Amino acid sequence: MREKILSLAKGNFIYETPKLCISIEKLVFEVTAGTHGTASFLLENSFGTRVKGFGTVEEMCIDFLPFFDGTKNELTVDVDAGELNPGEKLKGNLDLITDCGEEKLPYEITIVSPVLRDEEGEIRDYPTLKKRIEKNPEHGVDLFLAPEFRDAFLYRDESGRILYDCLLKKNTKLQSLEEFLVAMKKKKAIRFETEHPSGRELIYELDGTDKADAITIRVNTWGHAGIHVRTTADFIEVQTHVLWTDEFVDRRDVLEFTICADKVPAGRRHGDLILQTPYEKKVIHIIAHNRIGEKERKIQRARKKAIAMAIRMFLSYQEKRVTREAFGKFLKKNREILEKISGTYEQAVRGYIAVILREKENILSFFQETENLKMPPLGKSLEEVENYILIQFIKIMDSERKEDRIGLANLISSYAENGYQSDLLTYLLTQVDERYRFGHLLEKDLRTQLESGSNSPLLYSAMMLAYREDATLISSLDDVTINAVNYGLKRDLTTKEVSLAVSFLGERLPHFDARVFSILQKLYEFFVMTDTLHGICGMLIRNEIRDAKYFSWFEKGVNKHLRLTDLYEYYMYTIDTEKVRTLPDAVLSYFQYENHLNDRCKAFLYAYLVKHAGERPEFLEAYSEQIHKFVERNLAHHRITEDLALLYEACVTEETLTKEMADDLSEVMFSHRITCGNDRMDGVAVVHRETKEQTYYSFENGQAVVSLYTPNTQLFFVDERGLYYSGTVDYRMKKMLSMEKLAPVCYELGARNPKLITHLAYKAERSAKMTDMQAVVLQNALQMDCLRRKMREKILLCLYDYYHREGMAEPLFSLIEQFNPITLKRERIADVAADCIAQGKYEKAQVMLLRYGVPECDKDAFSTLVEALVKEHKDESEPMLVKWALYLYHQGCAGKDAMKYLRRYYTGDLITFTSLYEKCRKMPEVGADEDITERLLAQVLFVGASQEPYEPIYLEYMESGENRMLVKAFLSQLAYDYVVERQELSEPMFVKIEKEAMYEKDAVMVLAALRHYRLEEHFASKQKEFVEMNLEKFASEGIVFAFMKDYIGKVNVPFEIENTVIIQYYSGAPGEILLCETDRDGKVKKTMPMRQVFSGVYVYEMLLFDGEEKYCYIEEQTTGERTEVMCARRTEQAKDALGFFHMLNDMIAAKNTGDMELYGSLRRRYEKDCFAAKKLFTLQ
Structure with a gap:
């Protein structure tokens, strides 16, 4: 700007200012909400020359204050959309103040959602x-x-x-x-299925070679999950141990596996192929059958089966559970098979069958075949001895001679003494030895054999028959006795006496024996004896067995009114609280006076009484004191179960609640039970939107009790590796307590649990009209460090509104200190900032309003802030502060200091600048000082605006202004505009120009004075002298203007001005200006450059005689612009004009009019004067 003023002061003028060229007609772009956005455009001028200037914008969210000085200027607009919402639009103008003029570039900026x-x-x-x-x-x-x-x-x-x-x-x-x-419910959780033609049980027949197979796995949706594969048997080998679902093709993949034949021994092997994701598990059962030796194994199995069947039928006959006829039919039907599988004992078996069937011929044949059979000597095999003894036993069966029985018994004993012992020999001895008529001897010898490792059904049968005869033989419940009784139960050989003996001993066992318990169960089911039930319950109680599966026994015991210590306690310990619907009166009465139950059972009992209070109110009344003490004690330990929850709800009321109970209740009030069936999950992490803390709860049997004190929760299920799952894991959640209505009461009683305070704060900040207590709650909440930033801000704003509504100035003052000016919601910035200003917290208010909210802020408060800030920054220009002061100015509420700040630092468009200047002049306390006057006048000149509106300001400044260069530049520009016919001169301005012309002799001032004087008819001598002298001076310098011809006939005018036709043209275009002479048809005859006599002023002078005409037009060489064709001709000359040119011109005029007499006279005079002039100049 200073450069241009200096140039104007020196007389350097520009006739035509280049036009501004902007690359766009309107600046339109989008900015993402919450971010900064920029856009650029190019600025140049129509001549391609350097453009100087600066830009401004009043919108506070836009940063645009560039200074430029170049031929191509890229200007950038920066938009701060940090606090703007999607859908908002910024509309207005960018002001461009340049030496090529001012321009307003409209903008429309749309705030869009982030993308x-x-x-x-x-x-x-x-x-x-x-x-x-x-x-x-x-x-x-x-x-x-x-x-x-x-x-x-x-x-x-x-x-x-x-x-x-x-x-x-x-x-x-x-x-x-x-x-x-x-x-986020934007996709389904991944679930998978396995597909195989055989389903989920695969059977493979192996012939010595491996078997390869595959399972198709299909998922229900796209996504990422790992399907982990493992096996439970080494003969199953899989190709991979993890399948990633995002690598599936068409949501399918194949799992290949191999059944390794060398790892499957003869027979069948079982194993599982397990496929598992974090969400589910699929098990495929695999059976591998190695067929090597299959035939032999089948034969062996059939032989064992036949032998077992034969032994069972034999023992059934011996135990008198089947008749001899039925047994005979069995033997007769299966004779061939029995003989075939007997091996060494075939002869004995054949003889046994003959004896049982009473087949005389076969018996005779048997006796004949074995008549000469020799007794095996010592050293022979046990099998030979057994076969010999068995044949002798069969003979005795037929003969039934007593001496033979005694002899056989002695023989077996003799062999036994020599080491020949076996289950068969022992059994045969029991059948022939007379000693075994005494049960205790029989039981003793059988026990000895069985304790040595025998497991023969023959011996157990014999022992059980002995117990049937005498139950007192059962003296202990060792393995032998248990096995014998178990055998008897299976073979239906047990008696009530046996049951009583076992029950008596079972109740007194020092430890729990599952086999004994099983026997007692069977005995009770068979005989339904109270003693057996007593034994069962006694065993369970003595060994403190409290599994729910034993409840039915205690229930039977209670129903039978057994006199058994702790029976009712164990009834309660084992009760299934989900299934039992009613409790016997006996149970309810029993615990009234002496209750040693554990807390779980007490809770169930008391909850039952509460639930059934309408049916049996007398019981609830009887237990009332117990229940209340129990509730207080468990509440003090913060325990919670479904039964306790029911008791809390029944017993804890607003009337009964104490301070101590309030603290404890607030700990359990928000309990929820989460049940997760996914065995891979170890626990659950709970996150509340209101608090920063993350609380982890471990699962116990797939369950956890968690605290959810607001509805804004996020659950993360955590697996054994610590990975989080949310949305993909199925679970159930149950609210345990519905006592939130007591939350305010707990608080009033002094409870200050963070969960309680957060819960109440959540309720308070959503309340339509806050109460006094809620305000106190919110104050307490602000003291907690666990709140998230957004929750903290909500609380602050709620309290802010409350204090405003209640007119509580002091708390409001304290509260404002806690606001974070950077994160405060934009919708509330204006209000809070206004209060900050009212309390003198200008710095905080400034930070807030720099973000957003100036238009919504109270104008008086904002004006106070700006007034304070401009005082602080009076010696420095702050762009945003200028915008704020200008905003107040536009709103009509700018204070004196704001106006002074604008007076000193405003930069912007000329219209606003002028308005601001006038406002300052009207405010005595502000005024328009010399600085703003200089800047205003300088900008008028810089942008090339019309000077006429600013002449009064200039005239005033001219008298006392210090910047004389500015004075000179302004007057020079005005004089130039007058010279080139762009502006007329007012009388006051002409006086100033005339003075400069008379005394300073400045060319543009002199030309302006000459142009002004041209209209006058008479001149004072001094004026005439001034005009003639300067016309002569300019003519001698070749500077002629068309207006100078107006002086012809008024003063002495130089020949060049008087006798030529002056063609004048104004142009600011670079390059030559051409005068093109044409014929009448417009054809160019010749081209002549016009002469620039002053900045932007071009002339061409022609000497034309009377009647002579020339056709021509003017063309700008660089732009190609041209005028219409015009005709140049001589106008009438002055009377009595002297000179040879005038003589010739008069002669031509007389000849053209036909006045030959005048023509002759003029010619003689011309020739005479020429001769005289020639002689005169020759002498010189």
Whole structure:
């Protein structure tokens, strides 16, 4: 600006200012909410020359204050959309103040939602995002991790951001993406199915070679999950141990596996193929059959089966459970098989069958065949001895001679003494030895054999028959006795006496024996004896067995009114609280006076009484004192179960609640039970949107009791590796207590649990009209460190509104200290800032309003802030402070200091500047000082604006202004504009120009004075002298203007001015200005350059005689612009003009009119004067 003023003061004028050329007609672009956005445009001029200037904008969200000085200027607009919402539009103008003039560039800036982008374009919604992920999971993860994802998809979604952050902290990237989408309900959780023609049990027949097979795995949706594969048997070998679902094709994949034949021994082997994700498990059972030796194994199994069947039938006959006829039919039917499988004993078996069937011929044949059979000597095999003894036993069966029986008994004993002992020999001895008529001897010898390791049904049968005869033989419940009784139960040989003996001993066992208990159960089911029931319950009580599966026995005991210590306690310990609907009166009466139950059982009992109070109110009344003490004690330990919850709700009321109870109740008030059936989950982490803390609860049997004190919770299930799952894990949640109505009462009684305070704060901040107590709660909440920033801000704003409504100035003053000016909600900035200003907290208010809110802020408060700030920064220009002061000016409420600040630092368009100047002049306390006057006048000159409106300001400044260069420049520009016919002169301005012309002799001033004098008819001598002298001077310098011809006939005019036709043209275009002479048809005859006699003024002078005409037009060489064709001709000359040119011109005129006499006279005079002049100049 200073450069241009200096140039004007020196007389350097520009006739035509280049036009500004802006690359756009309107600045239109979008900015993402919450970010900064920029846009640029180019500024140049029509001549391609340097453009100087600066830009301004009044919009506070836009930064545009460039200074430029170049031929091509790229100007950038910066928009701060940090506090702007999607859908908002910024509209207005950018002001460009240049040496080529002022221009307003309109802008329209739209605030849009954040957008996620990739090389394929914008991703504005989840369906588009899902397509990208399905197409390329790795690229999908990159998009998910991009900062733009949070801005675009979680814009102002606090719950979504918490979910996003927690998953990324704990999980892999792909797993986080999967869990996030499922939790946000944007995709289904991955579930899989296995497909095989044989279903889920696969059978493989092996012939010595491996078998390869495959299972098809199909998932229900796209996504990322690992299906882990393991086996329970080494003969199953899988191709891979993990299948990743994002690598499936068409949502299918194949798991190949091999059954290794060398790892399957002869026979069948079983194993499981287990496929498991974090969400589910599939088990495929595999059976591998090695067929080597299959035939032999079948024969062996059939032989064993036949032998077992034969032994069972034999013992049934011996135990008199089947008749001899039935047994005979069996033997007769299966004779061939029995003989075939007998081996060494075939002869004996054949003889036995003959004796049983009473077949005389076969018996005779048997006796004949064995008549000469020799007794095996010592040293022979046990099998030979057994066969010999068995044959002798069969003979005795037929003969039934007593001496033979005694002899055989002695023989068996003799062999036994020599080491020949076996189950068969022992059994045969029991059948022939007379000693065994005494049960205790029989039991003793059988026990000795059985304790040595025998497990023969022959011996157990014999022992059980002995017990049937004499139950007192049962003296202990060792393995032998247990096995014998168990055998008897299976063979229906047990008696009531046996049952009583076993029950008596069982009740007194020092430890719990599952086999004894099983026998007692069977005995009770068979005989339904009270003693047996007593024994069962006694065994369970003595060994403190409290499993629910034993409840039925205690229930039977209670119903039978057994006199058994702790029976009723164990009834309660084993009761299934989910199934039992009623409790016997005996149970309810029993615990009235002496209750030693554990807390779980007491809770159930008391809850039962409460639930059935309408049916049996007398019991509830009897237990009332017990129940209340129990409730207080458990509440003090913060215990919670479903039964305790019912008791708390029944017993804890607003009337009964004490301070101590209030503290304890607030700990359990918000309890919920979570049940998760996924055995891979170790626990659950709970995150509340209101608090920063994350609380982890371990699962016990798939359950955990958690505290959910506001509805804004996020659950993360945690597996054994610490990975988080949200949305993909199935679970059930049950609210345990409904006592939130007592939360305010707890608080009033002094409870200050963070859960309680957060719960009440959540309720308070959502309340339509806050109460005094809620205000106190919110004050307490602010003292907690666990609150998240957004919750803290909500509380502050709620209290702010409350204090305002109640007119509580002092608390409000204290509260404002706690506001964070950077994070305060934009909708509330204006109000809070106004209060900050009222309390003198200008710095905090300034930070808030720099973000947003000036238009909404109270004008008086804002004016106070600006007044304070401009005083502080009076010696420095702050762009935003200038905008704030200007805003107040436009609103009509700018104070004196704001106006002074604008007076000193405002830069902007000339109209606003002028208005501001006038406002300052009207305010005596502000005034328009010399500085603003200088800047205003300088800007008028800089932008080339019309000077006429500013002449009064100039005239005033001219008298006392210090910047004489500015005075000179302004007057020079005005004089120039008058000279080139762009502006007329007012009388006061002409006086100033005339003075400069008379005394300073400045060319532009002299020319302006000459142009002004041309209209006068008479001149004072001094004026005439001034005119003639300067006309002569300019003519001698070749500077002629068309207006100078107006002086012809008034003063002495130089020949060049008087006798030529002056063609004058104004142009600011670079390059030559050409005068093109044409014929009448417009054809160019010749071209002559016009002469520039002053800045922007071009002339061409022609000497034309009377009647002579020339046709021509003017053309700008560089722009190509041209005028219409014009005709140049001589106008009438002055009377009595002297000179040879005038003589010739008069002669031509006389000849053209036909006045030959005048023509002759003029010619003689011309010739005479020429001769005289020639002689005169020759002599010189």
